[in-house]
Amino acid sequence: MHPPIRPQLTWLSRASRLGLHQRNVSNLPLTINQLFSRQKPEAHSNEPVTVHGWIKSVRKQKRFAFAEIRDGTTSKSLQAVLTADSARQLSNGMSVALQGSVVYTPSRPQPMELNVMEVKVLGDCDPETYPIQKQSLSVPYLREQVHLRPRTDSMATILRLRDKVARYFHEFYEGQDFLHVHPPIITGNDCEGGGDVFRALPSSSALPTASSCDSHPQLATQRTEFFGKPSYLTVSSQLHLEALASALSRVYTISPTFRAEASQTNRHLSEFYMLEAEMCFTQDLNSVMDVVEASIKHVLRRLAGPTGMLDELKDLHRSQGDGTSSSLPEETQWWDCIEKPWPRMTYTEAIRTLSTPTSPVQWGEGLSSEQEKELARRAGGPIFITDYPTSLKPFYMRSNPPSDSHGPTVACFDLLVPSVAELVGGSVREERLAELEASMKAHGLPAEELNWYLDLRRYGSVPHGGFGVGFERFVSWISGVDNVRECVAFPRWAGRMAG
Amino acid sequence: MHPPIRPQLTWLSRASRLGLHQRNVSNLPLTINQLFSRQKPEAHSNEPVTVHGWIKSVRKQKRFAFAEIRDGTTSKSLQAVLTADSARQLSNGMSVALQGSVVYTPSRPQPMELNVMEVKVLGDCDPETYPIQKQSLSVPYLREQVHLRPRTDSMATILRLRDKVARYFHEFYEGQDFLHVHPPIITGNDCEGGGDVFRALPSSSALPTASSCDSHPQLATQRTEFFGKPSYLTVSSQLHLEALASALSRVYTISPTFRAEASQTNRHLSEFYMLEAEMCFTQDLNSVMDVVEASIKHVLRRLAGPTGMLDELKDLHRSQGDGTSSSLPEETQWWDCIEKPWPRMTYTEAIRTLSTPTSPVQWGEGLSSEQEKELARRAGGPIFITDYPTSLKPFYMRSNPPSDSHGPTVACFDLLVPSVAELVGGSVREERLAELEASMKAHGLPAEELNWYLDLRRYGSVPHGGFGVGFERFVSWISGVDNVRECVAFPRWAGRMAG
Structure with a gap:
């Protein structure tokens, strides 16, 4: 129906312009990731290369020594084969430059190793005091060492995952003609009227x-x-995204947001990233949920692609696995999640589903995170819960037409997933001026503070909707790492800020 | 020398996976950008389409009317042809859904127009009070209307440019095996010891x-x-990027940074974005400058590519043009800048160049922004100034070996461009523990506050370097929009925060 010429041109031009960025800038050394990605070049197989990295482990034998070298650009380590003599000075954590020849070993787990001719120690590392020891380290201990924590396999995997997730989200939204924008971090309003702002x-x-x-x-x-007036750190970019969408039709951001909550759960941080998108000319709530579902499925599909990220996640999951964490890294569930449509259920149906004769759930009550997880568990994966009671939701959501049900509702949804509960929240926005003003009044928000926001309804208002995805929760969900504090390099929460 | 297998695989897999994201998600309407990107499809040429957007202008004639429709996804507007009767209700700023058939007009400036059959007004717009009138509006007036300013041609162009610049930087760094990371915004140190922090x-x-x-x-x-301790908004992500690079080898971010400066120049904001990169195993300062130069040239080359962004910038430059703004949007200079190597000159040479018998410049003095612009003007484009006196630069830059010149220097550079002066600053970092401790002492920084940073030199330290690019200054430079306040949607500076 709509031939997608522009996105296609973009991709083609990228492919045809490979010459611009396919090789290292002069003077940048070869990474281990680049070395592993080489095909066996017959002509070059004996050409010496120099590999830089950190020593993960050394195994010293009588005549030879084997060192595992990592540089963080891939989860795989390069095995370096050295003489016992040249390895004498080496220990874990040191940084080295190794010159040698590549030997292809396709029958082994790592398809190549390095026969080292020359060893240069770049930076020493006292094995007695080095905080990142080989044996497994406790989560609380590593939280004290956030500046060195990226050297552990699990944190390095999470950081490579964050990079990929962001890239694949960008790829999806670019393909759908969304513009990537930078909404302000410092704002003049505390958005939803809550007190938990910085x-x-x-x-x-x-x-x-x-x-x-x-x-x-x-x-x-x-x-x-x-x-000249009180200034806060943003809790959500939504209102500003609406202003931008009112001119550019489709916008999104992956941007930091802040909550001064004393909360100490495994799902809350004081500083976290959100992917937020806002789009004009939406038909209804389903079209907003369609974008959420398609974008997340795109990311999952790309992670399962040739970059090997899904394999890396499965390794991580095994090393973390205690049976209670997310089951997504299991490949069958991963593909299920991509291929099956995600169920959509109204809040009213959800309440009915959760109620039992002995413990009834009242219409109008919020869902606890345990109830949310229960709904996702029963669905066997992600599930959208829609049309919550007006009283539970913020002022900007569009009122549904009155029905003969329990009470007024708004055109909104939460996306729930088994291990994390709420992953995404979104809605159709109230685009009618009179209804928006009434809603602000009902929520006790003074109109003058958000007069600029009301302008968007005064001048060429359009039906529109949007949503926010918690980035760390998304990483937690797909990695099976249950605590969001382990899903970001430098976590900040009440009472704690290391590094 | 280094077959670039991994980046290649990435691009190929993107191309081959076009099916994932080449078409609009169901229910998302066609954008004007997608419509213009269509080739003339013989079979479909009379198939009706629905176009959504805002009315930029209406020209009413006796029997027909012509309306210019924009939706912000492209700089071009779609001409809609209506009956006089159906256009009677239409005025500027209104949002509409127009159903009609596409007529291909390859001989005219816009290669297609829409023969409208059905008009639906989505949102009214009172032409008497609408703040974005057709006549040109003053810059200060538009700064009061930041929530509506993206509806002007110039701000919409800047926002499309920001999107492209960020994407092309991401593309470059991904191709060079850099990981995109999210350093913290809230930090426990004020980094360079300055008082201008939030x-x-x-x-x-x-x-x-x-x-x-x-x-x-x-x-x-x-x-x-x-x-549990004082917390600040980051002024630079560098120290945290160094910690991440010490595990992952190459990292970068495009992230907000904050300065509580009272400065009111056209180059300063209180909240701005920086692209910062940090890479391990660098050989010398030249290898850091090589990455800067290659990355910026990549972005310029891509902007001149098939997306038409360079043409859009030339239009914008013409509409802004007062002779004093950047000359980069002139195509010849644009290509010069891409194709010629950028000169590199030491601070000592720069001082000699700027000195005249009547107004000598003292070695050890900082360069004013006028002197910086003068150096770039003489170079006819970007120029790197290297090896500044130690006393002018922060504590973390690597000391150069003593020479018989005027005094101690550090291995650093500033990249200067004609209209903006300093665009990028970077250095080789001091990776030697003893030298770093001495430098911190000389700068009056207590070691205990940055003990975590010193750990990076204690355990497997490596030679490394990095830099920061001011994102708004970059946008200012390449767009010819001289004031950074017009290079970001919601500018914040001392005394002002609209929207």
């Missing part, structure tokens, strides 16, 4: 002096307003 | 009560430490 204050005048706050607390507040 | 404080306890700060100012401070 303020941004200039350091030099961050705290009022005792004398000023003694006599004029109001005056002290004004002194600190760098932007 | 603090992040939880809203509810952001300001101590009068009584507590009256008697115990210290206590008040502690009450506000959500993370």
